[in-house]
Amino acid sequence: MKVSIIGTTGYGGVELLRILKQHPKFKIQSIHSTKGETPITEEYPHFYHLMDINLQKIDPEYIADQSDIVFLATPSGVSGKLVSEFINKNIKVIDLSGDLRLPARKYKEWYKHESVHESISEKAVYGLSEWNKEEIKDSMLIANPGCYPTASLLSLAPVTKAGLIDPFSIVIDAKSGVSGAGKSLSRNTSFAEANENLRVYKVNEHQHIPEIEQQLLQWNKDIGPVTFTTHLLPITRGMMTTSYVQLKEDHSTGQLIELYKEVYNQHPFIRIRPENTFPSVKEVAGSNYCDIGLHADCRTGRLTIIAVIDNLMKGAAGQAVQNANIMCNFEETMGLDFVPIYP
Ligand SMILES: NC(=O)C1=CN([C@@H]2O[C@H](COP(=O)(O)OP(=O)(O)OC[C@H]3O[C@@H](n4cnc5c(N)ncnc54)[C@H](OP(=O)(O)O)[C@@H]3O)[C@@H](O)[C@H]2O)C=CC1
């Protein structure tokens, strides 16, 4: 299968390159960039002797003629315009941005700019691989989930679907490394600002709030609004979400761990930690794993759920390739069996 990438020199794009270069069934047909005709090694010297492909200008007609799949690793607002060029062409599209995840009205309310036409976004399947596999398989257009929603939803799904929680009690405390903001420079992600610091941002206004609520409601129609707070960690890669939910009835930590193991035992990228052990972001760096730890507090009746992912892997490029595998009826782990980089 021939694949193309648009937005190649971004952090998501270059992570896609790292994965696809060694994928046994996907051949990189072309890579595209606003930088036009440039050797990829000029942008990223770590590809020296590994890849002698040149960046090309962005030409959707050319891409649709040449490739079977195109990954859009472009910003929100840009992806939506590009998707319109590929609709009704014989090419599978996987968009890493938020442009296809929400209905038009919600999108404009939270992303603060015009959305793609409903006729396009309604064709997209939400690419939460472990939960939407059958729809993904039959789709030509994937809205790849955001990094924070991926970790949040994977950790909340089992207890939400089972109706074990007070549906109005969900609080999510989320932390991301600075690569989550992409490679564009900004005040908050500069070294001097991020180093030796921990900063909260977009309090009660993060664009991932409606995305998380939308998916939770599909699992449990009683779900109420969630409180979701994001923080910037002084690390490059890595994401942790710590979710707090009120349990309707007493359940021991051991019982809930068994529930999570049962729900995820056919999903190789989800690793449920034993009781009294909790994952750290380093333990999934560079891999497509989502590691989950739980603790039920009988004193408060609250369950604490910790999930860690690599924001560029399971949070973006890794899940995008996992979805491409599913769309092509390949084993979903194909080309994604990276052991985390430690330390
Ligand atoms: N970083 C993360 O952890 C995650 C990111 N995402 C989403 O994935 C997408 C890519 O993110 P990320 O790689 O971090 O972002 P970056 O800012 O690192 O890269 C985005 C790339 O898009 C290209 N681009 C920018 N503007 C335009 C334009 N006007 N027209 C065409 N191409 C353009 C550029 O690539 P070039 O210079 O090669 O043209 C740029 O490098 C975004 O939508 C982001 O929200 C989703 C989950 C996690």
Ligand SMILES: CC(=O)N[C@@H](CCC(=O)OP(=O)(O)O)C(=O)O
């Ligand atoms: C650290 C940091 O700034 N992270 C970004 C994540 C952006 C992202 O992934 O946005 P979409 O999924 O909506 O495309 C943020 O919180 O806005």
